Amino acid sequence: MNEALLRSLTPSVLAVLVRRGADFAAAEDAVQDALVEAVRVWPADPSPSSRPRSGKGDPIRDPKGWLVTVAWRKFLDATRSDTARRRREYLVDEEPAPGPVPAVDDTLQLYFLCANPSLTPSSAVALTLRAVGGLTTRQIAQAYLVPEATMAQRISRAKRTVADVRFDRPGDVATVLRVLYLVFNEGYSGDVDLAAEAIRLTRQLAPRVDHPEVAGLLALMLLHHARRAARTTPDGSLVPLAEQDRGRWDTRLIAEGVAVLQAALARDRLGEFQAQAAIAALHADAPTADETDWVQIVEWYDELTRLTDSPVVRLNRAVAVGEADGPRAGLSALAGLDAALPRYAAVAAYLHERDGDLETAARLYAEAAHKAPHLAERDHLTRQAARLNTRRCR
Incomplete structure (x- = not known):
């Protein structure tokens, strides 16, 4: 059974049923039933050369048409037994004949x-x-x-x-x-x-x-996804961006993401996803963490703040300011934000550590660990607090 083919056909098959007058919930149920039927009768060979076959063993030359026909019949069967049959009778009486499905996406x-x-x-x-x-x-x-x-x-x-x-x-x-x-x-x-x-x-x-923010989102996803392999150790521990092995970053995804972003920016209709992607691209472009262009990243965060005025964006901007202009400047940028923001304590801990205040940093790392929503993040922050407490005791 070619799962990739089934998944690619699912939305268009569902759309055909909705176009024919089925309500969304009933149509979606019918399509799922048709997919179950396809799993039962289509061949297990997922290779592109493997043509789906019907229950009688005949080749299915139009998989989408087959799914539409089966899904529509499943819908009609459900409609006939539904208490609202009379409201939908006109659908039951007008079952389209099997055949090619119009090429409408x-x-x-x-x-x-x-x-x-x-x-x-x-x-x-x-x-x-x-x-x-x-x-x-x-x-x-x-x-x-x-x-x-x-x-x-x-x-x-x-x-x-x-x-x-x-x-x-x-x-x-x-x-x-x-x-x-x-x-x-x-x-x-x-x-x-x-x-x-x-x-x-x-x-x-x-x-x-036809909207540059769609490309901006795709570029952002690709650039972040390119770093996936380097984000964790084999035991699942988080690896901060500055400590990641950049040789494990996916250069193919980075190149694609940058190309998609450049095409979007060329349209001069800046949006938040494009701005976020530009920041991700600057990180991806730096051969080492020390060579990151933090000044330009701050400028992009300024653009992002203008576009969204988001407290989370301002929080991330404080980190960038701390890297570009020093930890005191970062703490100053952090001062006007609500301490209840997610990750606020972790950011404050990082900036205080860079400023040499290990006691405050250790306390804030422990506080951030207590608030962390995920186990991997909690473990990472707990280790940071323990590391600083060990340094203070030497």
């Missing part, structure tokens, strides 16, 4: 539908992964480290929320990009690599939306 509308503003961010992400990414509920649940039943309920609620939304409504690109960014930031867990999945989905979106 509605994938983009599915992005906008799944990123409906009425959904919570976590629900929008889950629905996007299910409907556009083609992941199963079990895979999404594993990625989020929650029980499958919990994720099933979340997806069901999200589907009900968008059930009556017009399929052809105008889409909000910013909302779609925010959902994809959230998917990317979920990282890597379970048997689904959400960072790689977000890149795959954004690659699908990029040629369909």
